[in-house]
Amino acid sequence: QKEVEQDPGPLSVPEGAIVSLNCTYSNSAFQYFMWYRQYSRKGPELLMYTYSSGNKEDGRFTAQVDKSSKYISLFIRDSQPSDSATYLCAMSPYNTDKLIFGTGTRLQVFP
Amino acid sequence: DSGVTQTPKHLITATGQRVTLRCSPRSGDLSVYWYQQSLDQGLQFLIQYYNGEERAKGNILERFSAQQFPDLHSELNLSSLELGDSALYFCASSVAKGSQPGYVSAETQYFGPGTRLLVL
Numbered sequence: 018q019k020e021v022e023q024d025p026g027p028l029s030v031p032e033g034a035i036v037s038l039n040c041t042y043s044n045s046a047f048q049y050f051m052w053y054r055q056y057s058r059k060g061p062e063l064l065m066y067t068y069s070s071g072n073k074e075d076g077r078f079t080a081q082v083d084k085s086s087k088y089i090s091l092f093i094r095d096s097q098p099s100d101s102a103t104y105l106c107a108m109s110p111y112n113t114d115k116l117i118f119g120t121g122t123r124l125q126v127f128p
Numbered sequence: 129d130s131g132v133t134q135t136p137k138h139l140i141t142a143t144g145q146r147v148t149l150r151c152s153p154r155s156g157d158l159s160v161y162w163y164q165q166s167l168d169q170g171l172q173f174l175i176q177y178y179n180g181e182e183r184a185k186g187n188i189l190e191r192f193s194a195q196q197f198p199d200l201h202s203e204l205n206l207s208s209l210e211l212g213d214s215a216l217y218f219c220a221s222s223v224a225k226g227s228q229p230g231y232v233s234a235e236t237q238y239f240g241p242g243t244r245l246l247v248l
Contacts, residue, residue: 118172
């Protein structure tokens, strides 16, 4: 079993929809949780970062962490075709830079 | 543009060969990380260097090695290449050292555009 599980999709939604992307994990030592966006043939870019449990909002993006359930989510409001990309969750235990990534969910937003 | 550069962008080689991938970190970043991304395994951490010294090791094969030079650029050497080594190889950099109590740094990795390796 992988430490981080993520549905590969693809997820196809109409423009303006609310998108929910999720990851589950098994290692209770994870403290830092990140979401990266990766466009085709590009490197991942950091979208959101949260520490421990709770919510964090940045524009149209909201990240949620539920450590009791070992479950993290990324919500995208008013989705745009430019949001079409692969979204990778990543997490890290305390006191290390080693990131463990999910396999990514491919999102397509159609006009 | 993340400020991290990687060369070459594409590399095609044959099984059994050796290749070197190069990474230049963002100005001021002391840590360099190497990752392998394949379709079936996703993004896998290989190795981290900080200011010239190996800092953390992940799922790196013995056929692979890396180093970080005094000017902070890094090279990833892949030898005795196999078909299964075909993948995207990413370099990331951060200012952080990590692995210190109270040191929060996991959020500051910036990724380069990657090198696409095809082993035939």
